[in-house]
Amino acid sequence: MQIIVAKRAGFCFGVKRAIDIAFDLVKNREGGVYSLGPIIHNPQVIKKLEAKGVNPIENAHSSIIKTLIIRTHGISPEVYNDIAKLDFKLVDATCPFVKKAQQQVQNLEKEGYQVLILGDKDHPEVQALLGFAGDNVVVVSSNETIPKLKGKVGIIVQTTQPIESLKKVVCQVIDKVRKIKIYNSICESTIVRLEETEKLAGMVDIMIVVGGKNSANTTQLAVLSKNICDKVKHVETSEELKNEWFKGAEKAGITGGASTPQWIIDEVVEKIKEISGRR
């Protein structure tokens, strides 16, 4: 069986940077290193970090914290102002592309636009963006019908959304509003990863999507693949792979989310080789 791994599967720039920051911190500090919520949405990576001494914490008002890392998804100005005055070192590992989107939301709000965020309401990145957007903000997910809008609308996008969703939402907004400003804040790595996954899913008999079940962007890769390939499996680790999935398959494709580490992808490849060899 031929195994094809998508070139851009795995850590994006922002995730790699955040993980590097976290590992560097525990090298030089003696305990008390925490991240405000899990740094990224991958349980296996979080476990590795915990083993090294970086623990996720939900409440920043805790005396055990000596160093607090702001995760890739960023935080709202309100949360920042609340924790900045506390007695610990604050380390900002917000993805620079997310940071840029936050600034763009701020600009839109200052320029009098009603901000429309395309993304998942409950995702921490969107939660943080909301804090920059003023009172008239609207959050819309990709398949939602947009609500009534005000005179001029400024559109910003969760960095891991598909570009096709942006197009759909913009077409809806054009039907309702005459002045529109768009910041396409989808990161380049998302665009390329989705394109590669789409192409790969059309070439193979089975697609293995590797990454956190809680990772929105990994789940999106699985959804996209299911539209194209008949057999798609979303796994977090190689242990979940089952022999019978690969019966009759000549080509297997592997892709992974922005928060999926290379070592898990490597393990998945090895395991599939093993399964393939057995037959």
Added chain:
Amino acid sequence: MQIIVAKRAGFCFGVKRAIDIAFDLVKNREGGVYSLGPIIHNPQVIKKLEAKGVNPIENAHSSIIKTLIIRTHGISPEVYNDIAKLDFKLVDATCPFVKKAQQQVQNLEKEGYQVLILGDKDHPEVQALLGFAGDNVVVVSSNETIPKLKGKVGIIVQTTQPIESLKKVVCQVIDKVRKIKIYNSICESTIVRLEETEKLAGMVDIMIVVGGKNSANTTQLAVLSKNICDKVKHVETSEELKNEWFKGAEKAGITGGASTPQWIIDEVVEKIKEISGRR
């Protein structure tokens, strides 16, 4: 045979205003009234105006001009500066919605956007808009592939374009550029007229589109109707109507462009009633 006339067939606000201005002028002036090019794209209305003493002229540098009317489509700042210093009274009959679009193009240019005009390159409205757009401007018609674009793009639309064309172009721009500002300058009357025509074309056996063969917005109504109705005829006057077109038809729809006068539409209705009665 049932005859259904689209509610918004005929003169839009801007055309009505310009024609009123022209007729008022010849009431109070003794000759020498000219328009820079035909005021609107309807040969029959132009003839009526000529009979009253409003003649189209292509070259403003002429000593016979005592009053010069700027037509609905507007003129570029360059042309304005050239003719404003000449020795005649200048009367501006530019459609207020076109005027607004010109201001919006100027804003986009000042804010550093590369201006993209969606429209027909040779249409006088677009020619005038071009004069406000600076050096980096791009004109794209509805079915054209857009060229390479710069960092941030500001989109403006010829007031008589279909909204679906705007959506198509915006989706193309989203694939190329991250910062986009859109002024949807399509006038409300265009949007409603296209919607009504689309609906009507789906209900009738034959569509009669009335208006200047040189009128872009009338031609567009004919193109749209042809996508929906099997039998579509574009006529300028009732004289062009032919008995055989209506053989077997139970319902006839009539629509007209923004530059089509009510009296021509009325004549077309009368003629069809006559044809219908004969059978």
